[in-house]
Amino acid sequence: MTPDLARAGEELAAECARYTAMGWMRGTSGNLSVVLDRDPLRLAVTVSGKDKGELTPDDVVVVDADGATEDPVKVPSAEAGLHARIAAVAGAGAVVHVHALAPVVAAELWPDGVELRDLEMLKGFGRAAHDDRVVVPVVPNSQDMRVLGNAFEAGFRADVPALLVARHGVYVWGEDLRRARHRLECLEWLLRFKVETRRHAP
Amino acid sequence: MTPDLARAGEELAAECARYTAMGWMRGTSGNLSVVLDRDPLRLAVTVSGKDKGELTPDDVVVVDADGATEDPVKVPSAEAGLHARIAAVAGAGAVVHVHALAPVVAAELWPDGVELRDLEMLKGFGRAAHDDRVVVPVVPNSQDMRVLGNAFEAGFRADVPALLVARHGVYVWGEDLRRARHRLECLEWLLRFKVETRRHAP
């Protein structure tokens, strides 16, 4: 392991443990990645099929821009290809994908995109708290990462660092894992607020 | 204690502590088991009446295919007979039974079985994320494990590793405790999603 990969492994395992404790990575769901190199693109991504609350820094594998690995043993997450696509298109340094409930409920209620506006927490998502309409795109679920990646890219806007995959989960990205985490936490709060207040609408 | 039983006791206590922390084993509710031998069937099952957050590896008792024990002191869970039946019929290596709320609410709302389809989390339950209709069976509650066992067996399908007992709780099984856990966590998520989105249906 290179020092960069070792450090990425430590950070990825720590973030996974955090999200697992929040109930956002039930079963073996979800996966996180960090960019190691830009040219050519190389990412460290969490391995497939492990309990995300029990990852070690070694449970990480290097993939290329297609999500493919040359690792003879470790299997990257099946969604590594979408991580790589997001990192390439959005220029993100870290991509987090979790199965929090509120984002998936929101995607079900607003399948054409979830509109958020005039909420303080939008600042933590990189937008303005007033008069700034944000629409988080929703794409249909697929097992083909090229299909998902094309749908992502078709709806991509540089100022919306998140993607909802219907009946599946949420992707959020940022410069590094810390900033992606803050955006994810704010977005999850916003979507819970949106779902909760819809219930009470007259 | 044999080494196998001692190891089973350690694993069962650890899993119980985990589920208790999630609020799924309130009071002294729920029970877990692992298969020790297949022929004749012998299972290690958690003892009756103890706080599941405070089990020790010794709080485990060996039962046969009828859920009966020869242990002169320890009392197995009253539901040990259903654990043994599930292990025999489904060929499971571990059976977990918890009183999470969402499964019992779902069983109340869909008493003829809970249909799940086109949801990514179904992969963590051993099924496909698309075009694969899953119906989790619901059986009426009973204190007679033969009655429950017959109802379970009547609705058993090898590709649905779970059973909802109405107004009671959920059983999930798998090759070992880890895999049963992952299936349970995914099923609980799916049932929360199902209940939450029903509330918002037009």
Add this chain to the structure above:
Amino acid sequence: MTPDLARAGEELAAECARYTAMGWMRGTSGNLSVVLDRDPLRLAVTVSGKDKGELTPDDVVVVDADGATEDPVKVPSAEAGLHARIAAVAGAGAVVHVHALAPVVAAELWPDGVELRDLEMLKGFGRAAHDDRVVVPVVPNSQDMRVLGNAFEAGFRADVPALLVARHGVYVWGEDLRRARHRLECLEWLLRFKVETRRHAP
């Protein structure tokens, strides 16, 4: 401190920390007691006004059958009189009073008493899982412990070890703190189930 009182203090502090972590003793709310002597009645009750997540074994005070203390310094919970009344009338060895949300919501929705029936969790409350109608009494809130105590006694049945105080909280009792805890946990689950399924009723 007598050894009995010291042990009671340790147990009361530990149980308070547990309930605080569950969100059931927000602010400085709630109070717990254990009976030290029956004739005349003496109880160890948690002191007033402290954060229940930060109690020490010393934060306990001895009260008599009226909830009064001879302690020159420590102030017992204002509700000590009701604890003593419950201990006397029900013969309980421990009384727990917490401000969990579901019991107070249930008391609001069913002000004439909350009916529970045909639910497995009733076994953990000391009743049968089938064909056994349980009505948890609801009394109006009051700051006068004699008024509350009279309302409690008027509706007391030996087979219902709990009392809901409207717009306030829940009392549950048992032989000791452990058994009171198990009954409380089961009752809270039952009331959450009752509230959740009412929401979905046609």
Add this chain to the structure above:
Amino acid sequence: MTPDLARAGEELAAECARYTAMGWMRGTSGNLSVVLDRDPLRLAVTVSGKDKGELTPDDVVVVDADGATEDPVKVPSAEAGLHARIAAVAGAGAVVHVHALAPVVAAELWPDGVELRDLEMLKGFGRAAHDDRVVVPVVPNSQDMRVLGNAFEAGFRADVPALLVARHGVYVWGEDLRRARHRLECLEWLLRFKVETRRHAP
């Protein structure tokens, strides 16, 4: 650092960690302050932009009555000016501002103020449990702390130690951080109760 500032830093970091664990400071949201001096007013306030679950006692900065600092390096929370205004007008020794969900949902449902009455938890908010009508004021969100401060002051009543900022969060204050915490915890409970029971209203 003066001893007072060092102690304030320790207490602020500990309270932030507590609220973060409760999910009330997602992303980098929320900020806390304690008064160091009254004349002229000086407060220690948490720095801007950090994860509130990872603050150290050093992540605190001194501001004046306008929320301005002379610190050459550290940036106070953008809301420091409102903290100072509340401390001045209400005479509070500590001000806590968090993004718990229920207060923001309540502000959305009752934009003219949230009425609370005849609830035991009001005692933990400094009011009576009976026949004492409390209205928690709601003000529109703003990024200008003078606008927010003026709206706060216009609706200020000495017996209501809280302010809801619509689509943003809640401020609660008290003599010190501990008492502000207890009031916040009680208010959050009260607003959850209010929101939950509204859902069930006929």
